Amino acid sequence: MSTDVKIPQDLTRTQHDAPTGVKLPIYMDNHATTPVDPRVLEEMLPYFMEKFGNSASRNHSFGWAGEEGVETARERIAKLIGATTKEIIFTSGATESDNLAIKGVAEMYREKGNHIITAVTEHKAVLDTCKRLEKHGYRVTYLPVQKDGLIDLEDLKRAMDDKTILVTIMAANNEIGVLQPIAAIGKLCRERGVIFHTDATQLIGKVPVDVNKDNIDVMSISAHKMYGPKGVGALYVRRKNPRVQISAIIDGGGHERGMRSGTLNVAGIVGLGKACAIAQEEMAKESRRLSGLRDRLRDRIMGRLDEVYVNGSMEHRLPGNLNISFAYVEGESLLMGINDIAVSSGSACTSATLEPSYVLKALGTGDDLAHSSIRFGIGRFNTEAEVDYVADRVIETVERLRELSPLYEMAKEGINLKDVKWAGE
Amino acid sequence: MSYSDKVIDHYNNPRNVGSMDKSSADVGTGLVGAPECGDVMKLQIKVNPATNVIEEAKFKTFGCGSAIASSSLATEWVKGKTVDEALSIKNMDIVKELSLPPVKIHCSVLAEDAIRAAIGDWKKKQESAKPVAVEAR
Numbered sequence: 233m234s235t236d237v238k239i240p241q242d243l244t245r246t247q248h249d250a251p252t253g254v255k256l257p258i259y260m261d262n263h264a265t266t267p268v269d270p271r272v273l274e275e276m277l278p279y280f281m282e283k284f285g286n287s288a289s290r291n292h293s294f295g296w297a298g299e300e301g302v303e304t305a306r307e308r309i310a311k312l313i314g315a316t317t318k319e320i321i322f323t324s325g326a327t328e329s330d331n332l333a334i335k336g337v338a339e340m341y342r343e344k345g346n347h348i349i350t351a352v353t354e355h356k357a358v359l360d361t362c363k364r365l366e367k368h369g370y371r372v373t374y375l376p377v378q379k380d381g382l383i384d385l386e387d388l389k390r391a392m393d394d395k396t397i398l399v400t401i402m403a404a405n406n407e408i409g410v411l412q413p414i415a416a417i418g419k420l421c422r423e424r425g426v427i428f429h430t431d432a433t434q435l436i437g438k439v440p441v442d443v444n445k446d447n448i449d450v451m452s453i454s455a456h457k458m459y460g461p462k463g464v465g466a467l468y469v470r471r472k473n474p475r476v477q478i479s480a481i482i483d484g485g486g487h488e489r490g491m492r493s494g495t496l497n498v499a500g501i502v503g504l505g506k507a508c509a510i511a512q513e514e515m516a517k518e519s520r521r522l523s524g525l526r527d528r529l530r531d532r533i534m535g536r537l538d539e540v541y542v543n544g545s546m547e548h549r550l551p552g553n554l555n556i557s558f559a560y561v562e563g564e565s566l567l568m569g570i571n572d573i574a575v576s577s578g579s580a581c582t583s584a585t586l587e588p589s590y591v592l593k594a595l596g597t598g599d600d601l602a603h604s605s606i607r608f609g610i611g612r613f614n615t616e617a618e619v620d621y622v623a624d625r626v627i628e629t630v631e632r633l634r635e636l637s638p639l640y641e642m643a644k645e646g647i648n649l650k651d652v653k654w655a656g657e
Numbered sequence: 658m659s660y661s662d663k664v665i666d667h668y669n670n671p672r673n674v675g676s677m678d679k680s681s682a683d684v685g686t687g688l689v690g691a692p693e694c695g696d697v698m699k700l701q702i703k704v705n706p707a708t709n710v711i712e713e714a715k716f717k718t719f720g721c722g723s724a725i726a727s728s729s730l731a732t733e734w735v736k737g738k739t740v741d742e743a744l745s746i747k748n749m750d751i752v753k754e755l756s757l758p759p760v761k762i763h764c765s766v767l768a769e770d771a772i773r774a775a776i777g778d779w780k781k782k783q784e785s786a787k788p789v790a791v792e793a794r
Binding site: 562588600635638640641655 | 660665668669670671674676688689690691692693694695696697698699717718719720721722724725770774
């Protein structure tokens with residue numbers, strides 16, 4: 233008896249050498265973290281061994297040198313966001329800033345109300361903080377997002393009531409890079425006397441932000457997403473029109489005007505300040521370069537592969553972000569095939585929970601496509617040659633894995649995968 | 658997460674990738690998992706009707722590297738075994754051979770399910786074929 237055995241093309245993985253001008257491995261996961269810019273490191277170094285003083289030591293030159301470094305940094309951060317120096321509080325990073333903002337406002341304004349509004353696509357630092365507050369008698373509304381990842385302002389209006397004290401909506405999403413309409417959100421909050429906090433971790437240094445024009449009351453900032461060091465961040469807290477007060481969550485020596493006790497991470501703060509100064513100088517030009525590279529990556533991939541879907545709005549998006557789903561290919565197996573390139577996947581297999589990305593699910597992306605997603609984060613040190621190499625490797629790997637995929641075979645046979653009764657469901 | 662050398666080897670050089678005619682009487686097809694769960698395996702066997710020996714095995718898998726490796730290994734192992742011998746392959750044998758971490762054990766379970774589903778499909782075909790053969794005489 234003859235059985236028709238279809239011999240597929242050679243499915244052995246091809247091994248590659250780096251093309252000229254490209255050094256492997258390539259780092260293209262700049263939403264996770266960024267390398268420290270050499271100019272940032274250079275400014276930080278004296279603060280470890282020479283100017284090591286405690287910035288709170290008021291009566292000797294070592295302390296004064298530390299304080300000078302901190303205050304210069306405060307000025308640079310304030311300048312980048314249109315704030316004043318007294319409105320900048322240093323923290324250990326954006327997670328602490330989010331906690332301080334949300335818990336600090338919630339406690340301070342408890343008499344006024346107990347209602348907080350956020351969105352389902354927020355970072356866990358915001359979502360889990362809100363969940364904890366729910367256990368302490370606060371009411372939290374989690375706004376849905378539209379297919380493009382943006383919240384609907386009408387939903388926000390409807391959610392506000394006379395007990396609403398805080399709206400916390402991120403400026404740019406860490407997975408899909410989508411920019412929320414923060415100025416409009418801030419305006420709505422201002423009209424109703426509600427405090428507006430935004431987690432701007434991914435936005436700062438990439439897209440211009442002005443706390444006055446954008447009606448922001450409280451804003452979280454991180455250094456390591458903008459070519460500064462890890463372990464340092466800041467919180468902007470508005471001082472007037474209106475004055476916002478927050479309760480401290482860390483008690484101690486009363487540093488940072490009582491809002492955040494603890495000896496300042498002077499070297500880290502100096503690094504954050506320098507990172508802001510560089511961003512201010514180079515942002516306009518750099519963001520054009522990044523969006524050019526991002527579009528090049530997208531066009532090359534989508535020019536060669538069918539059934540590739542961009543997750544989230546292309547219009548309202550960080551310049552260096554591309555998040556795409558490759559139908560019929562599982563994300564982690566794709567990462568394995570491009571293991572000389574560092575990117576992330578929304579696939580369940582890359583997390584301990586076996587649940588695919590909650591952000592992609594919130595967009596209405598099916599679980600199958602969420603499992604097939606890859607996040608590219610193009611940054612300051614990526615080159616056009618790297619982007620081309622990445623595109624070629626992704627295309628080749630997706631083609632190979634599709635030949636290996638029973639779903640691709642079924643789709644080619646004209647079977648609608650949605651109609652199949654899956655044994656595992 | 659780092660992968661064992663054997664998982665990487667199966668991922669880089671998957672064995673027995675392909676498809677056989679699922680309507681053929683001596684081919685059994687198992688399709689397990691679901692796209693929403695991030696794993697789908699199709700495993701096919703071709704059985705010699707006289708000896709019950711699995712002479713050919715093919716797979717296609719949508720899933721992570723460990724899922725691809727588990728199903729690739731499964732096709733290697735069932736080949737040359739009788740149907741009953743193949744049924745004795747346990748998922749923990751696959752876990753051991755590929756050094757799968759706890760979070761990837763479900764990949765081996767799916768591979769065992771795929772073997773059983775393929776054999777089950779083949780057996781069903783043999784049973785439904787019998788009465789037809791009697792009538793034809």
